[in-house]
Amino acid sequence: MLLKNSQKRPQTAAVLDIGTNKVVCLIGQKDENMSVRLLGYGFGVSAGLKGGVVVDMEAAEAGIRAAVEKAERQAGIAVHSVSVNVSTRSLRSQHMQVQTEFATGEVADRDLTRVMNSSLSELAQPEDAIIHAIPVNYSVDGEHGIRDPRGMFGSRLGVDMHFVLAGIGPLRNLAHTVERCHLRINSATVSSYAAGNAVLTEDEKDLGVTVIDMGAGITTVGVFRDNTLVHVDALPVGGQSVTNDIARGLVTPMEAAERIKFIYGSALHGADDDHMMVPCPPMGAQDELHHQPKSLLTSIVRARIQETFELLAGRIADAGLESYSGRRIVLTGGGAQLNGVAEVAELVFNKRVRIGKPVGIMGLKETLSGPDFAVATGILKSRFEHSEEAITGPPDLSGRRYRQRRYSGGAMGRSLQWLKENF
Ligand SMILES: Nc1ncnc2c1ncn2[C@@H]1O[C@H](COP(=O)(O)OP(=O)(O)OP(=O)(O)O)[C@@H](O)[C@H]1O
Ligand SMILES: [Mg+2]
The missing domain is CATH 3.30.1490.110 (Dna Ligase; domain 1)
Incomplete structure (x- = not known):
């Protein structure tokens, strides 16, 4: 890692979004006009996480190091401490x-x-x-x-x-993994809270809104009302669950299922679904490429997405927040990019639904402007904002x-x- 001292730039901050699929590092700075400007970013492939939780420290460490080193090189400063996301099922x-x-x-x-x-x-x-x-x-x-x-x-x-609150065990593993990369943790933010900070308007936060961050391995929920976070929830289900279902249902390897999801996947049935055939690569050398109707793929995707939203809606109702949480849902995370997801959410929740894209950071490249970067950009923004929380700093x-x-x-x-x- 670079050795130049970042202490001379007290207005800079580095954040890590450690996901099941990807690790993102952003380095930002507050400029003269009080706006936050991106100085550098880096991605790492995340291989050591399951359901938002570290299960293989070495693999997770490699992803973090790769992301941080790329961001450092671009920003021209060394990172010694980071703010991280938290998304465990125990939230x-x-x-x-x-x-x-x-x-x-x-x-x-x-x-x-x-x-x-x-x-x-x-x-x-x-x-x-x-x-x-x-x-x-x-x-x-x-x-x-x-x-x-x-x-x-x-x-x-x-x-x-x-x-x-979150269970201490998985957090210790996360903290230990970050520390093995010679980084101190400044603060930790729940993913859905961070995502809300990047994509919500003041009116939405005031009147009531639910943010659902759909990652690869975990979906986190944040309910905002009166400009405050009033509820969080997490389910260890995400885009990876959809891919798993496709692999199983179409009898094709995971890698092929992920590709099929990107190219043909939709949670909504289309007019040509019955005629269109999806090529499914074989599981083993003895098998042959086969074709399945697109309608089968859509049914598989739809079932998982609908079930996820129904579970979340039930949990929001159980928490007594159904009407309190407002008339709007905002979806973030890579899972929100799957075709038809917003429409299914609209049906299940009976609310207006939109896909949330991060705003409020200068110099955000096209590659960082999708809903899957809401968490990282939200943490970065909050590093420069005043906090009303009773405790600041890393969790004990x-x-x-x-x-x-x-x-x-x-x-x-x-x-x-x-x-x-x-x-
Ligand atoms: N265009 C797309 N169509 C369908 N699925 C997509 C698309 N883009 C991303 N995804 C899915 O989104 C998921 C990755 O989302 P994201 O990058 O938010 O996850 P993550 O932050 O790494 O994981 P997590 O937050 O669950 O720990 C993957 O399952 C991927 O298949
Ligand atoms: Mg994520």
Whole structure:
């Protein structure tokens, strides 16, 4: 890796999206106009992941190194630390309401710190790491739905916290793999949260929207409402499941099935499906190339996509978020590029559906403008944005309960500083 020191450019940041299919490294910089500019990017083939989780450290490491080295060379700076994505099946949301009493008067920063701290210390999940701790809204003397209570009068301050938790085991493997590449982890962001940050409009986030990032091995969900992430979910199903089904259904090798999916795959039946024949390469040397009607391929693809969306819709309903999550779905990830996926989502969810492409980064090449780059670009954007989260920095993977010293204290303090600097 290059040895030039990146510390001289405090405005630069590097991110890694470690997926089941690909690893993406982006290096970006905040320029004079306060916009984020891409300095370099690199891809690596990801071979060591299954369902978003590292199963072969050496193979995963090779993919990460390849991506980082390419991005470093292009940007002309060395990367020492990165922000990474998290997409494991153990991801889940937990909400908690906490109240604290304070001397009657105006709510101040220290009161927010106290109430957030008390929610953090009440959370006892030794098997889980906290990936995000987001104050959704506040209450003052029982009056709910307050976005920023500072300056309000009262004696009781409450907060609704949204914790995003993930099992510690897979995270330790991910962290260890990244560290083996001599990289420090700055922060971790849930894939669907990052994708939302890259593709959603402010109105969508405000009125309610569900982002579904469909990767190769895992599909992550993020529900946004009132400009905040209010729910996450993950299913270990993705584009690879579709390819598997095709290989099995058409009796053809995985590689051929992936190619068939790209060329002929669709979740929607077409008029010529019964007449059109799909060439299927043989499984072994003794077999011969055979042909199957395209209608069979479409039925296989449709069944998997529809089942995935039905499962997700059921889980959103179980979480009580069906109507709260708004009228719109935005699809990201490589899986969203499969023909007919948006139409099937529209039918299953009965909502407006669009494919989300990353926006808001200058110098984003054509190759990086698809929905499969939403996660990487979203993490990069958020590196330069103010965060309202109660904890910043890498997740604590020690398995200990949250401790006072881990609270950055910066979230709200910084927001005030940020406001002062920008208005
Ligand atoms: N044009 C396309 N048509 C059909 N499928 C596609 C297309 N482009 C990409 N895919 C599928 O998208 C998947 C890859 O998506 P993506 O790059 O988002 O995955 P990943 O981030 O590496 O994996 P994950 O997030 O699941 O860990 C693959 O299964 C691939 O077959
Ligand atoms: Mg992905």
